[in-house]
Structures are given as C-alpha cells and as structure tokens.
Amino acid sequence: MSFFGRFVEAGRIVLITFGKYADKIAVIVDILDQNRVLIDGPSTVNGIPRHVISLKWVSLTNFKIDIKRGAKLDEVDKKFKEEKIEEQWSKTSLAKKLKLKDMRAKMTDFDRFKLGFAKSKRKAILGAEIKRLMKNQK
Numbered sequence: 346m347s348f349f350g351r352f353v354e355a356g357r358i359v360l361i362t363f364g365k366y367a368d369k370i371a372v373i374v375d376i377l378d379q380n381r382v383l384i385d386g387p388s389t390v391n392g393i394p395r396h397v398i399s400l401k402w403v404s405l406t407n408f409k410i411d412i413k414r415g416a417k418l419d420e421v422d423k424k425f426k427e428e429k430i431e432e433q434w435s436k437t438s439l440a441k442k443l444k445l446k447d448m449r450a451k452m453t454d455f456d457r458f459k460l461g462f463a464k465s466k467r468k469a470i471l472g473a474e475i476k477r478l479m480k481n482q483k
Contacts, residue, residue, distance in 0.1 A: 351405040353382065355416070358408035358430055360439070363401075366393050368443050370406070370434055372425060375415050383415075387422040390431065408433060 351357070357373045361384075371393050375383040380400055386393025395418065410424040425431075434440050452460070 351407065353400065353405065354409070355414040356410045356412045356424075358406045358410070358434070359384065359403040360406055361393075361398070361402060362404050364398070368447070369393055370430070371403075372410060372412070372421055374412070374421060385418060385421050387418055387425055389418075389422050390425055406434070406437075 353373065353376060355373055355375060358370055359373060359382075361367055361369050361371060366386075369386070369391055371384040371386050371391075373382045374385045374395065377383060377397060381397050382400060382403070383395065384393070384398050384403070385395040388394045408428075408430055410421075410428050410430065412420055412424055435444075
C-alpha cells in the first residue's frame with residue numbers, strides 16, 4: 346500500500362499556483378526532469394498553451410486522464426472533454442474558494458458597502474429571532 350495518492354505522471358491534472366496562468370488547471374503531458382514538466386491547458390479549452398513549468402509552481406489534483414507521455418494537443422483536448430474535467434473541477438471546494446476569491450477581488454467600493462450592509466441586516470434579523478426564542482423558552 347502506497348503512502349502517496351497523487352503522482353507526477355502524464356495525464357495528471359494540476360492547478361497552476363503561480364505566474365501568468367495562476368488559478369487555472371492544466372494537464373501534465375511529459376516529465377522533463379525532477380523539477381520541470383511539460384503542461385498543456387489544453388489551449389482550446391482554457392487558453393493555456395503547451396509550455397514547460399516548474400513543479401514548484403503547480404499543485405497536483407486528484408484528477409487524471411488516460412494519455413501517453415508526449416500526447417498531441419488533439420488527444421489531450423479530446424480526453425479532457427470526454428472526462429468532463431472542467432465540470433468536475435468546478436464542483437471541488439478549492440475551485441469554489443478560488444472563484445469566491447476572484448469575485449471579491451473584482452468588487453468595487455459600492456459592492457463592498459452593499460455586502461456589509463446586507464450582512465448587518467442579516468445579523469440584526471438573526472439577533473432579534475434568537476432574542477425572541479430565548480424569551481419564549483423562559
């Protein structure tokens with residue numbers, strides 16, 4: 346029984362954590378050495394071209410597609426769409442957190458004001474309801 350569950354291998358889906366394509370997912374196409382891999386977006390799906398990236402810049406996910414080392418773009422694209430990796434990824438908690446982080450980063454001052462106002466109204470309603478329940482409990 347292996348201690349590790351995720352391995353650096355052809356077909357492994359990775360999350361890019363640093364650089365121009367941060368917070369996007371890609372597929373490992375080939376392993377160049379112990380520090381670098383060749384990844385592909387595929388570019389037809391999410392715009393990430395095939396390029397070399399350091400393993401320090403990526404995070405391994407639980408998802409894997411069945412491709413051979415050095416697979417061509419058409420094969421990677423086909424398997425990526427067949428396995429519906431984009432949909433599976435969007436259902437994970439990490440993807441949801443990244444989406445929320447992105448939404449908050451794009452908020453304007455007025456959006457932040459509206460959010461704070463809505464939270465204060467919700468807090469007032471919940472406080473009044475708790476107070477009412479506590480009074481009825483006595």
